[in-house]
Amino acid sequence: MATASAPKPPAFDLAAALKEAGLTAFVMLALAAGIVAFHIVDVPGGLAIETRFGTAIAVAALGFFGRLGVILLRTARPLPVLVVALAAAAVWIAALLAESLFGPDWAARLQMTLPFDDVVVNWIVALTALGFALRALWMLRNAGASAEEIVDRDAAMDSVAARVARSSRYIGPVLLVAAVVFPLLIFMPETAWLPSVDRRLLDIGILVVTYIMLGWGLNIVVGLAGLLDLGYVAFYAVGAYSYALLATHFNLGFWICLPFAGMMAAMAGMLLGFPVLRLRGDYLAIVTLGFGEMIRVVLLNWYKFTNGPDGISGIPRPTFFGLPFSRTADDGGETFYSFFGLPYSPTDRVIFLYYVILALALLTNLFTLRIRKLPVGRAWEALREDEIACRSLGINPRNTKLTAFSIGAMFAGFAGSFFATRQGFISPESFTFIESAVILAIVVLGGFGSQIGIVLAAILLIGLPEFFRELQQYRMLAFGAAMVLIMLWRPRGLLAFREPTIRLHHGVSPPAQTVAAARPDEVA
Amino acid sequence: MSPSSQMQPGPEPAVKKSLLVVEHLTMRFGGLIAINDISFVAADREITAIIGPNGAGKTTVFNCLTGFYEPTIGRLTLNHPQRGRFMLERMEGHLIPAQAGVARTFQNIRLFGAMSVLENLIVAQHNTLMRASGFSFAGLIGLPRYSRAEARAVERARYWLDRVNLTARADDPAASLPYGDQRRLEIARAMCIEPALLCLDEPAAGLNPRESADLNRLLLDIRNEHGIGLLLIEHDMTVVMGISDHIVVLDYGRLIADGTPEEIRSNPAVVRAYLGEEEDEDLPEEVAHDIDVKREDD
Ligand SMILES: Nc1ncnc2c1ncn2[C@@H]1O[C@H](COP(=O)(O)OP(=O)(O)OP(=O)(O)O)[C@@H](O)[C@H]1O
Ligand SMILES: [Mg+2]
Numbered sequence: 001m002a003t004a005s006a007p008k009p010p011a012f013d014l015a016a017a018l019k020e021a022g023l024t025a026f027v028m029l030a031l032a033a034g035i036v037a038f039h040i041v042d043v044p045g046g047l048a049i050e051t052r053f054g055t056a057i058a059v060a061a062l063g064f065f066g067r068l069g070v071i072l073l074r075t076a077r078p079l080p081v082l083v084v085a086l087a088a089a090a091v092w093i094a095a096l097l098a099e100s101l102f103g104p105d106w107a108a109r110l111q112m113t114l115p116f117d118d119v120v121v122n123w124i125v126a127l128t129a130l131g132f133a134l135r136a137l138w139m140l141r142n143a144g145a146s147a148e149e150i151v152d153r154d155a156a157m158d159s160v161a162a163r164v165a166r167s168s169r170y171i172g173p174v175l176l177v178a179a180v181v182f183p184l185l186i187f188m189p190e191t192a193w194l195p196s197v198d199r200r201l202l203d204i205g206i207l208v209v210t211y212i213m214l215g216w217g218l219n220i221v222v223g224l225a226g227l228l229d230l231g232y233v234a235f236y237a238v239g240a241y242s243y244a245l246l247a248t249h250f251n252l253g254f255w256i257c258l259p260f261a262g263m264m265a266a267m268a269g270m271l272l273g274f275p276v277l278r279l280r281g282d283y284l285a286i287v288t289l290g291f292g293e294m295i296r297v298v299l300l301n302w303y304k305f306t307n308g309p310d311g312i313s314g315i316p317r318p319t320f321f322g323l324p325f326s327r328t329a330d331d332g333g334e335t336f337y338s339f340f341g342l343p344y345s346p347t348d349r350v351i352f353l354y355y356v357i358l359a360l361a362l363l364t365n366l367f368t369l370r371i372r373k374l375p376v377g378r379a380w381e382a383l384r385e386d387e388i389a390c391r392s393l394g395i396n397p398r399n400t401k402l403t404a405f406s407i408g409a410m411f412a413g414f415a416g417s418f419f420a421t422r423q424g425f426i427s428p429e430s431f432t433f434i435e436s437a438v439i440l441a442i443v444v445l446g447g448f449g450s451q452i453g454i455v456l457a458a459i460l461l462i463g464l465p466e467f468f469r470e471l472q473q474y475r476m477l478a479f480g481a482a483m484v485l486i487m488l489w490r491p492r493g494l495l496a497f498r499e500p501t502i503r504l505h506h507g508v509s510p511p512a513q514t515v516a517a518a519r520p521d522e523v524a
Numbered sequence: 525m526s527p528s529s530q531m532q533p534g535p536e537p538a539v540k541k542s543l544l545v546v547e548h549l550t551m552r553f554g555g556l557i558a559i560n561d562i563s564f565v566a567a568d569r570e571i572t573a574i575i576g577p578n579g580a581g582k583t584t585v586f587n588c589l590t591g592f593y594e595p596t597i598g599r600l601t602l603n604h605p606q607r608g609r610f611m612l613e614r615m616e617g618h619l620i621p622a623q624a625g626v627a628r629t630f631q632n633i634r635l636f637g638a639m640s641v642l643e644n645l646i647v648a649q650h651n652t653l654m655r656a657s658g659f660s661f662a663g664l665i666g667l668p669r670y671s672r673a674e675a676r677a678v679e680r681a682r683y684w685l686d687r688v689n690l691t692a693r694a695d696d697p698a699a700s701l702p703y704g705d706q707r708r709l710e711i712a713r714a715m716c717i718e719p720a721l722l723c724l725d726e727p728a729a730g731l732n733p734r735e736s737a738d739l740n741r742l743l744l745d746i747r748n749e750h751g752i753g754l755l756l757i758e759h760d761m762t763v764v765m766g767i768s769d770h771i772v773v774l775d776y777g778r779l780i781a782d783g784t785p786e787e788i789r790s791n792p793a794v795v796r797a798y799l800g801e802e803e804d805e806d807l808p809e810e811v812a813h814d815i816d817v818k819r820e821d822d
Contacts, residue, residue, distance in 0.1 A: 379647065381636070391618045392634075392714075502642060504682065
């Protein structure tokens with residue numbers, strides 16, 4: 001059919017394809033032999049080794065067929081892939097749903113076809129097969145699509161990103177209104193057309209907004225100044241501990257401590273900044289990673305000061321202009337409820353926390369949007385593009401880097417003190433490397449420098465997994481798979497697009513062709 | 525126009541106002557002596573060309589001048605009537621453009637690729653804008669002082685965009701420009717720092733003949749209208765012979781000739797450096813041609 005009109009597909013060498021697929025199967029088998037085939041189980045009276053050779057062979061077989069499918073798709077032969085993958089996907093999905101669809105008899109028979117014991121793994125395999133089938137179908141419909149396809153897709157995504165960036169004037173306020181209204185829905189009676197909001201959703205909201213703020217803060221360092229910082233969580237920790245220690249030792253409130261915590265974090269940023277000034281890229285990443293761990297180890301071991309692994313508890317909650325959100329005030333003064341004559345409700349405090357972090361996040365965003373149009377912000381971006389050129393123009397790279405580091409750190413410090421006041425308890429546990437990695441993933445995924453991209457990425461990476469907490473053990477797997485896919489599909493980040501910070505020609509920019517056509521005459 | 529018409533007759537270079545004085549400049553990289561004891565003077569309002577075969581040490585001279593390398597030995601003095609006197613070899617890299625006003629371009633173009641053409645020119649005015657915006661704080665809270673300074677910066681950028689014919693592309697990413705445009709943009713960016721001395725590292729490399737002729741005109745205009753000194757590294761002999769007032773020839777890190785284009789054209793040491801034991805095919809076409817003409821003269 002459509003293939004007839006297509007340009008001649010690349011040559012297909014069956015022997016080579018089988019060899020490649022066989023090699024994959026061998027590697028999978030070797031790996032599976034170690035990891036899957038032997039399983040240590042508890043038996044009465046000790047441990048025993050259970051063998052799972054069938055599973056290991058299934059892994060190898062899937063590797064073989066998967067690789068063969070990839071090779072066939074690569075050489076533009078989608079038809080066999082479509083048939084086989086569709087059949088496999090249909091059978092497996094039917095088997096997985098058999099219990100409810102066809103009753104127990106059929107279920108038992110169909111489930112024989114499933115390669116693994118675990119339902120979730122079977123689902124992953126079935127959906128992967130479906131993915132192969134869809135890909136093959138797509139190739140059949142767009143016969144003749146070639147290797148330029150990836151470039152085209154990237155360009156298509158670029159135009160999407162450009163459209164998003166251009167329409168962020170509208171999307172931004174809409175998202176903002178949604179974010180502001182969201183916690184109020186909790187008061188709404190449950191209706192069919194409004195999503196119901198409960199405490200848990202509100203908590204997830206707080207978490208997501210915290211990460212959005214951290215993402216926006218790290219974006220100053222990584223996205224704008226181009227300094228790959230793998231130890232951002234250190235500043236988050238400095239902020240959290242600054243607030244916790246100030247509040248518990250000196251009895252100071254959240255709002256007074258907030259600027260101090262930010263300042264302490266900014267100073268930590270400077271301290272880190274000085275020794276790493278000369279480093280770039282990978283080296284910088286390694287040193288900042290080390291710094292992040294150093295801070296955590298110090299917090300863990302400086303027992304007298306930080307209470308070590310026991311952490312700090314009893315951190316005061318933020319007040320509403322001095323009015324605490326508690327049933328009764330300790331000193332017998334007014335509470336938020338007695339002052340406004342409201343009945344006590346523990347949800348109000350959560351809503352208040354939500355608005356606090358929302359305000360802090362918006363402050364970060366506003367700052368970034370403004371600083372990009374100022375000399376310092378432009379120097380950061382120039383530094384990201386070419387440090388040597390910066391130096392030749394009289395820009396001081398040292399000071400420019402230091403400002404980026406310390407301002408980025410300051411926002412992490414703000415977020416850290418919010419974290420401390422929200423949890424009421426902090427310990428070094430909360431500031432492990434994985435946090436830095438997640439924040440960096442948000443920035444990278446969102447598209448370096450794209451503010452809305454970071455919001456989307458935070459929702460994807462933080463919000464969605466929270467909903468799927470039931471799938472605990474597969475969460476990190478899905479996280480990793482998503483990262484790999486996006487790096488393959490769009491290495492510059494989902495919504496990578498850069499709008500100039502200043503324009504010479506206002507109004508609609510002339511289309512590229514017109515400009516190109518106009519050029520020769522101008523030169524002449 | 526004849527370049528020598530600008531020159532004063534007779535061997536009296538001391539009379540000319542010297543802008544840059546290079547004395548006994550030596551640069552070693554481990555065992556390799558990239559520059560070996562060279563001294564020359566570049567005059568104000570003149571185009572001084574530095575030529576020499578590949579690897580002669582031309583770019584290294586620029587890197588010493590602009591603070592990227594610290595010379596092993598030597599003194600680099602910039603004398604400017606308004607700005608004053610600067611010992612370049614002792615200054616921190618970024619202060620050389622900022623205070624002494626030495627701007628440069630790079631052999632392999634270094635633009636801020638993701639930033640727009642206009643932004644490239646605004647970044648070049650960083651120090652002026654930083655002062656005007658109170659180190660960005662005044663700008664952050666929206667003081668009008670900064671918007672005025674920015675408008676002036678845009679005006680200067682627009683002037684240079686017009687000069688290099690890039691006004692229509694002002695809002696496009698610099699990396700999207702064709703090669704020749706990128707070269708001109710780099711020159712415009714260097715001019716935006718209002719330099720006293722402009723150092724150009726092979727600005728005509730990769731240009732077609734018409735672009736090259738446009739470039740000659742631009743460089744002469746910069747010299748005549750803006751009254752600054754230019755230091756020019758170039759392999760293209762039509763450019764070098766066409767516009768330079770004074771030529772310095774390097775070979776294997778040594779200075780082998782120094783004089784007017786006429787003097788250089790007939791200098792046997794230069795001819796030998798370019799011919800050496802090598803094949804003529806290795807030379808850029810214009811050089812080979814130039815030297816062939818020369819050989820017949822001999
Ligand atoms: N950073 C460095 N470390 C070691 N050697 C260097 C360094 N920079 C330059 N060199 C060496 O110094 C010599 C002169 O190099 P330079 O780049 O100045 O030559 P050039 O005259 O600009 O040549 P071209 O015409 O090819 O640009 C070369 O042998 C080069 O290898
Ligand atoms: Mg060179």
